[in-house]
Amino acid sequence: MLKFIAKRLGISLAILVLGSLLLYVLVINSGDPLQDLRESNDPNRENRIRQRIDNMGLDMPWYERYWDWLTGASKCLVGQCDLGTAINGQSVNALVATAAASTLRLVVLASLLAIVIGVTLGIITAIRQYSGFDYGVTLFAFIAFSLPVFWLGVLLKHYAAIEFNNWIVDADLSWPVILAVAVVLAFILQAALGGDLKRRLITFGAVAAGIAAILTYFDLVTWFRRPAIGIPVYVLGVVGAAVLVIMLTSGFHNHRVRNAVAATAGVALVGYIAVRGFLMTSATIPILLLCFVAAIGVAVAAGQLLGGFSRRQATLASVVTALLASVLAIADLLLSNWSGYLREQPRPIPTIGSATPNYESTFWMHSLDALTHLVLPTVTLMLISIASYTRYTRASMLDVLNQDYIRTARSKGISERKVITRHALRNSLIPLATIVAFDFAGLIGGAVITETVFGWQGMGNLFRTGLAAVDPAPVMAFYLVTGTAAVTMNMLADIAYAILDPRIAR
């Protein structure tokens, strides 16, 4: 396994260097960096031209410039990056520091969400092949494949953001809206869950009534302006997550997995209730990471200690439970701060930038600020990825479901849930591991567009302005950051590949 990873890493690094050479040569040959000065009537023109030649090292042959960049960039390995100077004499290092964080946040979030949503939709559509839900999702995928990202972004900016900001002022839901939302959601859910007509009708009625009731309650207490999950709902949520995980992995009869998941959920609940107050006031990223690592650690320990001979499955199930509990905890903390945030930012969904400039506030306010800035770009960016993950998962799941061993499993009398979760799911995920790497590259390309639409000062912006000015330094900085991210993502995909299909690593 280690050897396999090392080999892949070596190839990736070699490609990274080769790609940098290619990109560098292409960029410096894509135009004339002095063009705007040559055409200007500035009396100081000669001076400025000389200064720019100095800044960019234009008097050196291209291979020397590339070598300079490469040696500077390779110092990143020892933590002393030197990414050169941009066309206006600014150090690129300073530009990259802020830009990289916001872009990677966007791309990684969009990527993770797209995988989760896309794979889930793909599995459901494969199980319910040729149902209304399947056709609906297929149509959605086709539309998503055909939507230009920038067009959608501008539309979302104009309609979703501004409409939402107007609405949140008093957060009033009228009866028709409540009814419409309830009916639409219930319709989608009954289509996804399937069954015969009677079961569908029951699902539809129950879900519609439930959602209508919840929305009415939310409307009465203006929940959308001061939302909260609170400890009781959190407890319910974690218990629900644990039950779901057990149902999906082993079923309730396996007491080892059951106990491991229950232990994890219990520790997560007690732990979160104990530290909630502390996190509320003085959370930082390291502290949160520490809590997260602790939760995962507990989950692994529970799985290993209580798992017995189904140790692997127990560990997996409890890690997923811990993950869900952490997500719920973060959601709880963020939502509790929402009303405070609304007081400071009465129009919460911004359409420009990746953070409110000069915003001084607590950690959670800053997180909410970053998140509200992320919402629209993420939605814009991940739509195509969701569509492609849905299609690929569906195809590969259908492929697997037609295999002989699935028929064998069914003929043994195993329940359909087990056939899918234990026999089909893992095998159908194998081909996806390669898609992840390609899709991530696509997302980075998409981020260039999304950042332009939403006015982010991110890596995409660095690339775009750099290329427009025929300035290799920012373009290469973009390449270095996104290329490294792509190599890392590729690596994770390879590892996932090797875990899902042990034959690969041998």
Added chain:
Amino acid sequence: MTEPNNPAQLDQVHEADYELESMPDEVTTTDKSYSQGRLVLRRFLRHRGAMISLTFLILIALLAITSIGFGPIPGWWSKNHVDLYPIQEVGGAPTLTLWPFSIGEHPFGQSTIGKDYFALVMLGTQNSLAIAFTVGIAATIIGTLVGAAAGYFRGLAESFLMRVTDLFIIIPTLVLAAVLGRMAGNVGGIFALAGMLALVSWTGLARLVRGEVLSLREREFVAAARAVGTSPWRIIVRHILPNALGTIIVNATLLISAAILVETALSYLGFGVRPPNTSLGLLISENQNALSTRPWLFWWPGVFIVAVALCVNFIGDGLRDAFDPRQQMD
């Protein structure tokens, strides 16, 4: 076109040559047998979504080409995309009304300075379609050749293909396309841009073709061809590629729809089609701030991009079902 199962016809045959032994043979020869190609064509023609999309796409292309003409040939639309016209409606709003139907002076409205927006959108559609199809065809040829060489000869061609694929995981297609598009902008012309886009679009198809060829080259009919001394390229072109045609054609359509989106995205970023020429992406880019005041300037080009891309995608879906009905019926 005789239906062998038609009883009336069978009777006729029976009456005519009652005692002829060759009769059943005659019946079987009139029995229509379909070649693989005709089967595919039939399945495609019966795919409702694909046929509607194909009709729609042809209509769009005809509209775009005949209305403003193609190159030096004039079209039936009286206005062009260069001249400024007196503003007709308030703010240059579209004069197109559906009921009662009339197209008026400027059906899609006028740009901020008074240009006829219909002519602009038609020119943009023409350019976007021309680029997309050029990219689709060129990239398909490159991808097929490289993929076939990689799959058949293995060795150098294969490792080249695999390394290029690795490269595209690290440098996103759009990024490389932007750099090349900027270079093409200096050369000028939409076909320079299309050529550059083709250079970055072929890798996916090449990988797929390689996969197909890898399994086809082990088949017995290839071994037979090799045994009688057929040259490698003849084996590839005459024996292997026809069997990979489904994959190639389906992915060619996907390449076209991807090319439309890449071209519009590049034009939006400023690295694609340059003014004074125009494309749908460039129109959106120029008018994105007009959404609240002059929404039609933003909507029309977008609607045309989505319509064209959606049509091409549905046609691709129809072709996939026609070539490979396996996933459809089970």
